[in-house]
Amino acid sequence: METRAHLKHDFSLESFSMTIHSSLFTFKASGTTQGNRLKISTSGADQTQTEHEIEFDSPPYLAGGILLDLAASLKTGKKSKTYDLFDPVTMAFLPATAEVKGIESIEAFGKQTDALMVDLSFKGATQTLWMDQKGRILLESGMLGMRIKAVEQQEALTGINSAPVQDMTRLASVRADRKIPDPEALNTLVVDISGIDVNQYPFRTRRQRLAGKRLTIKKERIPNTHTSHIPFDLRKLTKPGPFIQSDTPEIMALAQEITQGETLAVNKVRKLVDWVYKNIEKRPSPSIPDALSTLKTRKGDCNEHAVLLAALGRAAGIPTRVETGLYYLDGKFMYHAWNAFYTGAWITADGVFNQIPADVTHIRIASSKKGTGTELTGVIGNIQLKIIEMN
Secondary structure, rough: OEEEEEOOOOOOOEEEEEEOOOOOOEEEEEEEOOOOEEEEEEOOOOEEEEEEEEEEOOEOOOOHHHHHHHHHHHHHHHOOOEEEEEOOOEEEHHHHHHEEEEEEEEEEEEEEEEEEEEEEEEOOOEEEEEOOOOEEEEEEEEHHOOOEOOOHHHHHHOOOOOOOOOOOHHHHHHEOOOOOOHHHHEEEEEEEEEEOOOOOOEEEEEEEEEOOOOOEEEEOOOOOOOOOOOOOOHHHOOOOOOOOOOOOOHHHHHHHHOOOOOHHHHHHHHHHHOOOOOOEEEEOOOOOOOOOHHHHHHOOOOHHHHHHHHHHHHOOOEEEEEEEEEEEEOOOOEEEEEEEEEEEOEEEOOOOOOOOOOOOOEEEEEEOOOOHHHHHOOOOOOOOOEEEEEO
16 A cells, blocks of 8 residues: 655645555545545546545645644644544545654664654544654554554565464454354344443444443344335435445446346345355455455455445445444454345345345444445454353
């Protein structure tokens, strides 16, 4: 991943370009601020350009711009400041707070250096950074206890093993205190949640009931009613997004082909889920999930399955969102993405496992209309679950 930017005199964003490349996908985005709008162009594996505009109320900053501004602000005696952080991955503005904790002596580039210790908080997570007076990061500590230190290039490359040392998905997983023999057979799962502020996340859904820190998940009944009425507040979930390109000819034609002859929305959902399950190869993909790229490569992990299924659902006229959270597998709760469709009532579905509804070990923590899945930043490494009941 590479991001380049031009900043204004106050270190706020003027323009940016970003490229994310993996063995499966290449995603590019660029943008320029014009007045109170950020005009963005994105492209995926098929190189098709998509244009977007986002309005903002106050100047947007990249993370690097925040640190530069903070270093300059210290000269005026300020110890903390709030910013509108622009996240190129989610194409969204996020409130971020930077707080200077003090000055510490740390080792950087082989010598002791006085560094500013800064806590940068956003999305419910806090990263601690140590930077020099020019805003350059010397040391970083954050999610899962990982620490990143600035060193000379030769030292950084010495002793690198080409084979992965840790499976990051399992490192970030949540241990289950009891085994669940057959998740699909369950009608109810009850868990106690600790380690996070549950009120900061949308746990409550049609299938999930939260009382204090106790969460009850019940397998929902599938409505077999026909409804052509879409509530006004859900119409936005039939529209395309930067990564859910439901208005492109390829996706619209495929959605029509898959659902041809069906009038019930729930039957359309069944066919869409089944198609994604059978036609998308299940492979890890360290990139931004993108519906068009997934359709072209026919490969991806749960995120790619979810954004493609969201695009197909919206192209079929069904309000569809991406759900993110945890699901049970082999003694652990793993981070995962799936979908929810509005067919007169919300129903969950999982294109990776061809489930409709999704089994009750799918614990929804966040929901996204864009499909990036980054809403779990403050949860990873912190949440703990205790199984209370399953039947």
